[in-house]
Amino acid sequence: MEDKQIALEAMLAAKDSAHWAWWTMAATIFSVLISLGTLGMAFGALDTWRQQEMLKLKMEFKRSILELSYSLGNMPRSWSYIQVNQARARLNVSPELANRADDDAQIYINKIALQKAFNESMKAWIMCEHLLAETEVEHLWSKFQGEFRPYIMRGEKPILFLLFLSR
Numbered sequence: 252m253e254d255k256q257i258a259l260e261a262m263l264a265a266k267d268s269a270h271w272a273w274w275t276m277a278a279t280i281f282s283v284l285i286s287l288g289t290l291g292m293a294f295g296a297l298d299t300w301r302q303q304e305m306l307k308l309k310m311e312f313k314r315s316i317l318e319l320s321y322s323l324g325n326m327p328r329s330w331s332y333i334q335v336n337q338a339r340a341r342l343n344v345s346p347e348l349a350n351r352a353d354d355d356a357q358i359y360i361n362k363i364a365l366q367k368a369f370n371e372s373m374k375a376w377i378m379c380e381h382l383l384a385e386t387e388v389e390h391l392w393s394k395f396q397g398e399f400r401p402y403i404m405r406g407e408k409p410i411l412f413l414l415f416l417s418r
Contacts, residue, residue, distance in 0.1 A: 305379075
């Protein structure tokens with residue numbers, strides 16, 4: 252072969268090599284752009300997921316507040332610890348009284364349900380406390396907690412609870 256023929260073949264091989272290298276570079280740039288787009292979508296999905304989780308926590312707190320409201324509504328306006336102890340004693344002696352809605356022994360069952368509802372509300376509050384920090388809800392919840400403790404011990408109905416529910 253002649254030198255010119257060899258040079259021409261080498262030049263054509265180099266041209267084909269450069270052509271393939273350009274398309275490889277273009278494909279690499281395209282895959283990088285697709286990867287960046289996927290990364291952006293992933294961050295968007297994470298943000299949406301975070302917002303959904305915050306909403307779930309708030310909804311759980313609201314649900315627990317409604318359950319607490321229902322349990323508080325089942326309790327009499329005022330009651331004494333003596334009534335609760337008498338009701339517990341009656342239920343221990345006659346467990347069938349638990350199924351009678353109009354019996355005085357229901358105060359014990361209602362108090363247990365109220366304590367359970369309050370505990371569930373506290374759990375929900377702890378989970379979403381950071382979401383409601385420095386809001387009126389946080390202020391009202393802390394006041395309600397202060398009013399709830401005397402009520403559950405002595406039967407003094409919390410007045411603030413109705414205001415809390417209206418918010």
